[in-house]
Amino acid sequence: MRCAIGLCLALCAAAALAQTRTPAETVDAFHAALRNKDTAGALSLLDRGLVVYEFGVVDPTVEAYGLRHLPFDMDVAVATQWKLESRRSGGEGGERWVLSTYRVTGKQADGTAIDQMTLETAILRRSGGLFRIVHLHWSTSDAAFQARAQGQRSQEPAR
Amino acid sequence: MNFPGTIRRVRSSLFAALFVLFSSVALAGHDNIEVDPALKRYAGQITELGMPDAKGDVYSFRAKRIRAETEFDRDELRGWRLTLLAGKRFANVFEVRSNTGDEIVVTAAKGPLNGIAVKDVFVVENIPPDASRP
Numbered sequence: 001m002r003c004a005i006g007l008c009l010a011l012c013a014a015a016a017l018a019q020t021r022t023p024a025e026t027v028d029a030f031h032a033a034l035r036n037k038d039t040a041g042a043l044s045l046l047d048r049g050l051v052v053y054e055f056g057v058v059d060p061t062v063e064a065y066g067l068r069h070l071p072f073d074m075d076v077a078v079a080t081q082w083k084l085e086s087r088r089s090g091g092e093g094g095e096r097w098v099l100s101t102y103r104v105t106g107k108q109a110d111g112t113a114i115d116q117m118t119l120e121t122a123i124l125r126r127s128g129g130l131f132r133i134v135h136l137h138w139s140t141s142d143a144a145f146q147a148r149a150q151g152q153r154s155q156e157p158a159r
Numbered sequence: 160m161n162f163p164g165t166i167r168r169v170r171s172s173l174f175a176a177l178f179v180l181f182s183s184v185a186l187a188g189h190d191n192i193e194v195d196p197a198l199k200r201y202a203g204q205i206t207e208l209g210m211p212d213a214k215g216d217v218y219s220f221r222a223k224r225i226r227a228e229t230e231f232d233r234d235e236l237r238g239w240r241l242t243l244l245a246g247k248r249f250a251n252v253f254e255v256r257s258n259t260g261d262e263i264v265v266t267a268a269k270g271p272l273n274g275i276a277v278k279d280v281f282v283v284e285n286i287p288p289d290a291s292r293p
Contacts, residue, residue: 037197038291039242039282043250066244067202067225067280079194109195 023096023124024089026131034070034077042070047125047134054138080106080114094126117141199285201236202226202244205277209264216271218256219264225280230260240288241265246279248272254288 021029026045033041043066050062052069059065082102089098100120108114123135202225209219224230236255241263243251253265253272265272269288 033291036291037284037286039240039284040250040252041291043242043244048249062249063245063280066282071196071198071200071202071282075194075197076192078197080192104192106192106194108193110193114192 020129021131023091023098023122023131024087026124026133027098027100027120027122030133031077031082034074037074037078039066039070039074042074045132047127047132049125049134050136051134052136052138054136055140079108080104082118085117091124096124096126096131098122098124200282201231202280202282203263205275205279205281206261207277208275209262209272215273217273217275218267218271219262220272220275221262222281223261231258231263233259236263236283238287239283240286240290241281241283243275244280244282246276247274248279252288255283 030042030045033039033045043062046062046065048062050059050065052059052065054069059069082104085101085103087098087100089096091097098121100122102118102120104114104116104118106114117140119139119141121135121137122133124131125134126132203222204225205220205222207221209217209221211217234257236258239255241253241255243249251269253269256264256266258264263283
């Protein structure tokens with residue numbers, strides 16, 4: 001009987017450990033969910049207080065990101081390859097950060113080659129025993145796009 | 160001076176400005192890359208909850224499409240994955256059983272929709288609900 005209970009506890013502990021991701025693994029799991037067209041899987045890795053900064057634009061809530069940009073990010077993830085070039089992580093306790101650079105390659109809808117660096121800052125918060133992404137900030141080495149985006153921003157009213 | 164009228168005009172102007180602002184915001188994303196959509200999908204917002212069944216469970220709701228002038232085609236969403244993007248059922252997945260122009264009914268496979276609320280937003284995607292899961 002004791003043996004059975006011990007085995008059960010060991011299995012439960014192993015299962016719990018398998019579900020516990022490091023902050024970097026959480027970021028990787030988010031990208032994997034996008035690539036696998038797993039909307040709910042991607043959302044489940046986001047904190048309900050998420051704020052996204054993407055190329056000079058703000059998604060102020062997780063709902064706004066899920067509605068407006070997550071679908072496009074999924075399209076891009078499916079159509080391109082993201083090779084992790086560098087990563088640094090830090091923080092302590094329930095607040096962590098993961099800085100990553102990716103080389104993104106592939107082809108656009110019109111056949112034009114994609115080959116650019118994407119820079120990513122992810123801040124994660126532990127809640128319910130799991131790390132979830134509470135902030136993402138992406139930018140790119142695509143100078144033409146950055147200039148275009150910043151030009152558009154300068155015409156927007158101040159916020 | 161008609162203050163209530165002025166306030167209404169100011170409020171209308173503010174809403175119009177915010178609409179323009181957020182319309183432009185919606186153009187972003189990894190928008191420097193233009194790729195084909197990975198899935199056919201529609202976003203929508205719940206406008207009315209369906210009637211609960213005898214057990215008190217809800218399997219349907221009325222909805223409007225977001226950023227679209229048209230309604231859904233009848234049963235075009237059958238078998239599609241429905242994911243809640245807000246509210247108590249955030250990130251929960253369901254399978255569409257049938258639909259009309261403004262009503263969606265889900266199967267019992269993923270349980271009832273209990274907990275959804277008017278104004279919750281969702282996305283329906285042309286992919287079976289379990290296709291993405293390992």
